[in-house]
Amino acid sequence: MLKVDTTTLSDIINQCFDYSMDGRFSQLQRTAWLADGKRLRGLLINLLSAQFDDGNQAVLDANDHLSDLNAKLANSTAALANVAQTLSDVATLVGNLDKLLNVAANFL
Amino acid sequence: MDRTTARFLAPRLVALATILVSISSGCAVNRYQAPVSTFRDKTHQTIGVLSDFYSSRNTYEIDAYLQTVAADSKLEVLETDSRGNPTPLGRPVFSPPSIKARMDALNLIGIYAGRLYDLANTNAPSGFQSAATTLGDNLGNLDKTFQKLQGTSDPTANKYVGPISSIIGTIGKLYLEHARDQLIKTAVAEGAPQVDAILSQLRDDMDNVFSKEVVSGAKEKLATLVNVYNLDRGKLSFEQRRARLTEIKAAAGEASASVGSAPANLVSSMMDAHKALVRAANSSDKDKPASLAAFNAALEAWTTQIQTLAGQVKLLLH
Numbered sequence: 001m002l003k004v005d006t007t008t009l010s011d012i013i014n015q016c017f018d019y020s021m022d023g024r025f026s027q028l029q030r031t032a033w034l035a036d037g038k039r040l041r042g043l044l045i046n047l048l049s050a051q052f053d054d055g056n057q058a059v060l061d062a063n064d065h066l067s068d069l070n071a072k073l074a075n076s077t078a079a080l081a082n083v084a085q086t087l088s089d090v091a092t093l094v095g096n097l098d099k100l101l102n103v104a105a106n107f108l
Numbered sequence: 109m110d111r112t113t114a115r116f117l118a119p120r121l122v123a124l125a126t127i128l129v130s131i132s133s134g135c136a137v138n139r140y141q142a143p144v145s146t147f148r149d150k151t152h153q154t155i156g157v158l159s160d161f162y163s164s165r166n167t168y169e170i171d172a173y174l175q176t177v178a179a180d181s182k183l184e185v186l187e188t189d190s191r192g193n194p195t196p197l198g199r200p201v202f203s204p205p206s207i208k209a210r211m212d213a214l215n216l217i218g219i220y221a222g223r224l225y226d227l228a229n230t231n232a233p234s235g236f237q238s239a240a241t242t243l244g245d246n247l248g249n250l251d252k253t254f255q256k257l258q259g260t261s262d263p264t265a266n267k268y269v270g271p272i273s274s275i276i277g278t279i280g281k282l283y284l285e286h287a288r289d290q291l292i293k294t295a296v297a298e299g300a301p302q303v304d305a306i307l308s309q310l311r312d313d314m315d316n317v318f319s320k321e322v323v324s325g326a327k328e329k330l331a332t333l334v335n336v337y338n339l340d341r342g343k344l345s346f347e348q349r350r351a352r353l354t355e356i357k358a359a360a361g362e363a364s365a366s367v368g369s370a371p372a373n374l375v376s377s378m379m380d381a382h383k384a385l386v387r388a389a390n391s392s393d394k395d396k397p398a399s400l401a402a403f404n405a406a407l408e409a410w411t412t413q414i415q416t417l418a419g420q421v422k423l424l425l426h
Contacts (some may be wrong), residue, residue, distance in 0.1 A: 010320040017324075017331040028354045033337050041324045045169070045201055046331065098181060 001051040002059050004100065006044060008066040013040045015073040016090065022076075029083055036090045043097045050104030058103070062096050069093055115362040139400055140151040140228040140292055146407045147385060148225035149412060154378050155214045157418045158310075161371050164212050164425040165318065166204075169196040180335045191356050210313065213306050220299055224228065227292050296389035307379050314372035322424050330359040362423045370420035381406040 016037030020030045052059045069089055073079055079086050173196040177183045187198030194406035205392060333356045384399075391399035 006316075009325055010123055014327050017327040020331045021334045029336075031335060034331050038328060039329055039332065043207060044324060048320060076279045 001050055002054050002056050004047045004097070005058060005063045005066050006048050008063075008070045009040065009044050009047065009097075012066065012070050012073060012090075013037050013044060014091075015070075016040060018077075018105075019079065023078075024080055029087070034049050036087065036094065039094050040090070040097070043094065043101070045099065046101055047104070052100070052103065052104055056103070058096070058100055062093075063099055065093055065096060082099065138302055142401060143388070143403050143407060144224050144228035144292070145383070146404075146411075147381060148221040150381065150410050151221035152379065152405065153414055153418075154374055154410075155218045156197070157414070157421050158214055158371060158373060159211050160425055161318075161421050162207050162214075165202045165207065166196070166200040168424070169201040169320070170324060173197060175329060175332055179332045185316060210310065213310065217255045217303055220303055222296075224292060224295055227295065266280045269368070289329065296386050300386045303382060304379065307375055307382070311372050311375040311379070314375060316368065319366075319369050319372060323363075326359070327365040330356065332361045334360050340376060365420040367424040370417040370418055370424070374413065374421065376418045377410045377417075381410040 014037075016033045019039060020023055020034035022030065022033075025033065072086060072089065174185070175187050185197065186195055188194050214412070260366040333352070337349075337352050337356060340352075344352065384403040388396070388399040
């Protein structure tokens with residue numbers, strides 16, 4: 001069975017929350033980071049227990065997306081320089097993970 | 109008594125006396141009593157802390173949800189959100205049967221420790237027979253619970269079924285044996301792999317599910333309080349700001365405690381002590397003092413850990 005990479009997703013969520021408390025971002029941007037962190041955490045709680053069929057392309061794509069985004073977020077200079085694009089990438093991730101939940105089975 | 113008879117009996121009387129002294133000293137020294145009693149007590153203490161942690165997961169999520177609502181006056185309190193998804197208030201985030209099954213698995217470890225304690229502290233192991241039926245029923249029901257979960261919606265439940273079934277068999281055998289040391293050795297030798305398997309699975313649950321839940325949850329709480337403070341601070345009095353900042357300080361403490369994986373560490377220190385018990389039970393008579401000393405050292409380390417980790421786990425309860 002295939003699983004969403006919840007370890008990387010957790011790192012992304014925690015980075016969103018860190019940025020929401022980072023004075024280098026404007027208050028508006030910090031509120032956006034907080035909102036994204038909250039939405040992602042809601043998804044995480046469900047995805048922790050979700051399993052998918054082996055080879056599910058949507059899950060493989062989501063895991064690639066998670067790795068790329070995590071790398072982007074880890075570089076705070078780049079995140080600051082491209083904040084609008086990064087927030088847009090996070091929003092795309094939220095949408096993709098939301099769709100994944102429709103084809104998963106939960107256990108907890 | 110003539111000299112021939114005396115010559116015949118003397119060596120036999122000496123041998124008999126030697127045997128009696130050996131037996132009586134063997135009975136007097138119950139080397140398992142103290143460490144196994146501590147093992148039982150610390151097991152129950154650890155189970156208490158972990159059970160509190162498990163049983164508070166859903167209220168923790170309800171608190172997180174309500175705090176988000178409290179932080180934003182535009183948000184309503186709902187059981188089902190506008191997209192039709194249940195909120196933590198409408199449906200438990202973690203299914204109660206799955207939580208209960210894990211707590212029952214923990215209790216099973218407690219029963220194992222309790223039986224070892226009984227074996228180490230009584231001279232009449234056959235007296236255990238009376239409790240066997242009740243215990244067997246309880247264990248049998250737990251086994252069925254996990255089998256049912258396995259068949260429905262809990263794909264990790266199967267990892268518990270094998271070990272639990274084996275423990276049921278092992279504990280059953282305990283009642284049929286009568287020699288304390290042999291009973292402990294048998295119980296540990298046959299029960300330990302299953303106990304380890306259950307503890308490993310519990311620790312993996314902590315690492316893979318609950319650690320991510322509490323770390324992100326604690327950070328969310330802190331970030332929410334910080335955000336609301338920064339938005340509201342211009343409208344707050346000095347006293348109100350101080351009160352909010354005190355809340356933020358407590359949330360920062362919780363976030364810091366969550367990163368330490370205290371529940372998983374508690375299970376790990378329990379596993380370490382159990383491994384030392386296994387080594388002690390399996391050691392030869394010659395190595396027994398050293399292995400029991402190592403077991404005592406592991407128990408001491410565990411005792412110290414419980415004090416620290418229980419405090420950290422307490423911060424994660426709601």
